[in-house]
Structures are given as C-alpha cells and as structure tokens.
Amino acid sequence: MTKILAAIDSSPTSRDVLAAALAFAAKSDAKVVLFHAVPVPLASSEPILMSVESLGHDMLGEARAHLDTLVEEAAHPSIDSVDVAFGTPWSGICDAAKKHDVELIVIGARSYDFLDKVLGTTASKVVHGADRSVLVVRDPAVVPPVAELSQVDPDARLDDAPLVTEAAIN
Numbered sequence: 001m002t003k004i005l006a007a008i009d010s011s012p013t014s015r016d017v018l019a020a021a022l023a024f025a026a027k028s029d030a031k032v033v034l035f036h037a038v039p040v041p042l043a044s045s046e047p048i049l050m051s052v053e054s055l056g057h058d059m060l061g062e063a064r065a066h067l068d069t070l071v072e073e074a075a076h077p078s079i080d081s082v083d084v085a086f087g088t089p090w091s092g093i094c095d096a097a098k099k100h101d102v103e104l105i106v107i108g109a110r111s112y113d114f115l116d117k118v119l120g121t122t123a124s125k126v127v128h129g130a131d132r133s134v135l136v137v138r139d140p141a142v143v144p145p146v147a148e149l150s151q152v153d154p155d156a157r158l159d160d161a162p163l164v165t166e167a168a169i170n
Contacts, residue, residue, distance in 0.1 A: 001028040003080070005102040007093045007126070008036045008067060013108035013137065015070070020137045021106040022076050031080035033100045034070065036063040037092030038084060060084050090125035097132055105134045 006021035008014045018034065025032045038059050067082040083100070085092055097105050109123045127134045 001030045001103045003100060003102040004030050004032045004104045004106060005093070005097050005100060006032055006034050007089075007096075007105060007107040008034050008070065009089070009108075010063075010066060011108065011110065013110055014066075017106050017108045017137050018070055018074060020135065022074060022078055024104065024106070024135070025078035026076075030078065030103075032076075032078050033080055033096070033102060034067045034082045035093065035096040035100075036067055036082075036084045037087050037089040037096070038063050039089060040086050060086070089122045090129060093122075093126050094130050097130060103132060105130055105132060107134060107136055109136045109138045 001024070004021050004025050006018050008017060018032075021032045024030065063084040064082065067084065071079050071082060081100075083096055085096065087095065093105060093107065105126060107123050107126050109121070123134075123136050127136065
C-alpha cells in the first residue's frame with residue numbers, strides 16, 4: 001500500500017479517522033492524503049449577505065483550515081497532502097480516491113437516525129460506491145489519539161504483524 005485517503009469532515013470522529021489512517025500508513029510505509037468534501041450550499045429561506053462565489057470560497061477556506069490544523073496537530077511524516085472540493089460527500093470521497101490514486105479510503109461512522117436508515121449514510125455509500133478498499137472507523141477507543149501519533153514507529157511494517165492472532169483463533 002502506498003497511499004491512503006483519510007475522509008475528514010468537521011465532526012469529532014475526524015481525529016479518529018486521521019489516527020487510524022496514520023497508524024495504517026506507519027505500518028505499511030504509505031502516505032496519507034486528507035480530504036474534505038464541502039457540501040454545496042442549498043437554497044435558504046434566509047437572505048445571504050454575500051455572493052455565492054464568496055460563500056463558496058469561505059466554505060472551502062474553512063475546510064482547508066480545519067485540515068491544516070489536523071496536519072499541524074498530528075505532525076506525522078506520513079501526511080502527504082490535503083485536498084478540499086465541493087460535492088456530495090460520498091461521491092466527492094470516491095472521486096478524490098481516484099484523483100489521488102489511493103489504495104485505501106478511511107472514513108468514520110457515526111450513529112445514525114431514521115433518515116440515514118432510509119437514505120443511507122455517507123460511510124455506507126462510500127463502501128458501496130468506491131472501487132477500492134474502505135476502512136470504516138467505528139470505535140474511537142481502538143485507535144490512538146492524534147497527539148500520540150508522532151510516537152508511531154514509521155519504520156514498523158504492516159507485513160511484520162500477524163494477520164490472525166492466537167487469541168482470535170481460540
């Protein structure tokens with residue numbers, strides 16, 4: 001594996017997604033691309049006091065600033081680049097995976113409500129719509145916090161670890 005896409009949004013789960021992506025990257029000597037899909041703003045009943053172009057520029061800027069903050073906090077050598085784009089989150093993630101030619105997409109899963117059950121979650125749509133492997137991060141307790149990522153051994157390799165442990169077999 002040479003490149004991983006970390007699908008980041010503004011939720012608290014994003015830090016866990018980044019931590020999981022960096023942990024995998026450290027084990028496989030891969031690079032990580034952070035990506036944030038900015039949903040296209042829908043029409044509102046409230047007046048907007050700026051142009052659509054200005055609003056879009058601000059939204060992309062905020063998303064990039066969020067990714068830059070995560071990169072700075074993680075300070076990890078596996079981080080390759082950041083990318084933001086307008087689009088429906090699930091399709092934007094799939095498009096970014098192709099654009100950056102990644103082998104793995106890492107995305108977070110959150111609890112969902114009735115509407116998500118009917119329409120499907122972003123993670124579910126990425127799993128079904130992507131043409132590459134997807135890791136869904138469900139439990140933040142299983143990945144290290146972002147602050148601990150600088151302590152991950154970048155020389156450790158994923159192929160050095162057993163795929164199945166004795167505890168899993170018994």
